[in-house]
Amino acid sequence: MPADRIDASKVEGILRRHPRVVALKKRRTRIVALGPKPSHRGEPDDREVVAVLHDYDAGQSMVALVDVKAKKVVALQDAPAHFQLSEDERREAEGLAAKDSRVRQFVGRRSLNPLTRLFFPKAGHESSAHRCAIVFIRPSLDERRYAIVDLSLRRVVDVLTRRDLTGR
Amino acid sequence: MPSLKKANWHVQYGWSESSGLRLGVCEYQGIRVIHSASVPFVYVNYEGDSSGPFTDELKSRKSKVEIRDIMFGFDLKVTYDYYGEDYQYEHVWRFHDDGQFGSTIVIQGPGEEIDGHHTYHLPFRYDLDISGASGDSFQRRRADGGWEDVVFEGRQLPMHPWAPHFDWRVIDKSSGRSASIRPRARDNAELWALRYSALESWGSWGATGSGAPGSSGSVPAIYDNGQSVQSTDIVVWYIAHIPSVERVTACGPWFRLNAYPRPDRDPDDDGHDHGHDH
Numbered sequence: 499m500p501a502d503r504i505d506a507s508k509v510e511g512i513l514r515r516h517p518r519v520v521a522l523k524k525r526r527t528r529i530v531a532l533g534p535k536p537s538h539r540g541e542p543d544d545r546e547v548v549a550v551l552h553d554y555d556a557g558q559s560m561v562a563l564v565d566v567k568a569k570k571v572v573a574l575q576d577a578p579a580h581f582q583l584s585e586d587e588r589r590e591a592e593g594l595a596a597k598d599s600r601v602r603q604f605v606g607r608r609s610l611n612p613l614t615r616l617f618f619p620k621a622g623h624e625s626s627a628h629r630c631a632i633v634f635i636r637p638s639l640d641e642r643r644y645a646i647v648d649l650s651l652r653r654v655v656d657v658l659t660r661r662d663l664t665g666r
Numbered sequence: 667m668p669s670l671k672k673a674n675w676h677v678q679y680g681w682s683e684s685s686g687l688r689l690g691v692c693e694y695q696g697i698r699v700i701h702s703a704s705v706p707f708v709y710v711n712y713e714g715d716s717s718g719p720f721t722d723e724l725k726s727r728k729s730k731v732e733i734r735d736i737m738f739g740f741d742l743k744v745t746y747d748y749y750g751e752d753y754q755y756e757h758v759w760r761f762h763d764d765g766q767f768g769s770t771i772v773i774q775g776p777g778e779e780i781d782g783h784h785t786y787h788l789p790f791r792y793d794l795d796i797s798g799a800s801g802d803s804f805q806r807r808r809a810d811g812g813w814e815d816v817v818f819e820g821r822q823l824p825m826h827p828w829a830p831h832f833d834w835r836v837i838d839k840s841s842g843r844s845a846s847i848r849p850r851a852r853d854n855a856e857l858w859a860l861r862y863s864a865l866e867s868w869g870s871w872g873a874t875g876s877g878a879p880g881s882s883g884s885v886p887a888i889y890d891n892g893q894s895v896q897s898t899d900i901v902v903w904y905i906a907h908i909p910s911v912e913r914v915t916a917c918g919p920w921f922r923l924n925a926y927p928r929p930d931r932d933p934d935d936d937g938h939d940h941g942h943d944h
Binding site: 577613623 | 690707713715719722723779870875876889
């Protein structure tokens with residue numbers, strides 16, 4: 499199934515009926531990746547999609563294989579790895595960074611020109627177990643600040659200088 | 667996925683949201699070689715891990731894949747310019763008419779500092795398909811030049827990193843066909859041979875660990891369940907660790923096919939180099 503033919507809301511509806519996901523009803527969860535199941539030799543691959551659901555409260559992602567035609571979840575398991583940020587997460591991180599007083603002071607009337615990626619705070623940091631983004635604030639060619647956004651806490655937890663980020 | 671027939675190859679290729687230019691099924695002389703291949707992400711960390719690492723997805727503002735004819739083959743080429751002035755990568759998938767092929771990323775950087783204090787870690791994932799089914803085996807070269815089976819999944823290092831050779835191969839023992847793998851000098855390379863699993867293949871979308879690729883608890887180590895890599899579906903992860911002090915650097919593995927049908931040659935070409943302008 500081509501990626502552009504996946505009905506995200508339909509997949510999410512199927513996934514949210516799965517008992518394990520129903521049990522997470524009170525938690526903040528979001529689909530962070532969605533795409534056609536990578537083909538494998540001899541397996542039908544025209545109707546199954548892979549969806550990654552992140553539980554921000556638990557700091558854990560789950561990977562689901564969803565059969566869209568049969569409207570059922572074929573498999574659901576904890577993801578051993580961290581998937582890249584979704585566009586929604588990117589926008590959320592950039593929005594939070596734009597509102598931060600330290601960022602606003604640095605940027606002034608200039609454009610944020612953000613560049614946002616998946617980030618891993620070092621061990622011991624308050625957000626080290628959470629899903630985080632780093633938003634590069636780039637108001638000019640070489641001026642930089644780096645906003646660390648904790649997507650679980652939904653706030654900017656650090657604004658780093660270049661020296662802070664690079665150790666130089 | 668678009669496909670291309672050229673230089674004895676039939677190559678499927680396409681864009682992925684998080685994996686840049688990736689390959690689908692690739693055949694040489696009509697025989698399957700690759701099931702899929704990609705560079706899922708780039709992991710960047712700064713010296714001393716002063717704040718924490720992050721990952722680059724290989725994205726471009728353009729959607730055009732350049733197909734470039736070269737001597738003895740062709741390239742598929744894209745530039746990943748999504749990160750503007752901070753980071754840029756170029757990616758070349760090269761195929762030669764004699765069955766050699768490879769994937770190279772050119773790291774333009776420059777990154778957030780220019781004194782060589784950060785490192786790029788690039789995983790290249792190849793789901794090889796030499797047997798066309800589940801009959802592939804992973805081997806490494808012995809010091810005497812022969813080959814020996816590697817029984818279980820795990821990490822392999824080049825025999826002589828400063829002067830690399832074709833140190834590893836994936837072989838279909840029933841046909842004798844194989845793809846040998848050569849690390850690039852200065853890649854500080856490591857290779858992981860894994861048995862295919864659905865979870866691992868989904869990770870080819872760009873799933874990463876918090877640690878650098880190759881480290882314990884990160885990809886691809888988290889997919890290593892100690893399973894056999896003999897007579898099965900083999901996936902290899904080649905990981906290049908490139909310090910930024912080596913600026914504007916190319917990295918990536920190279921492959922050579924063995925025991926595949928030889929191509930029809932130009933009658934004037936006896937296969938030897940007689941001083942042609944290569």
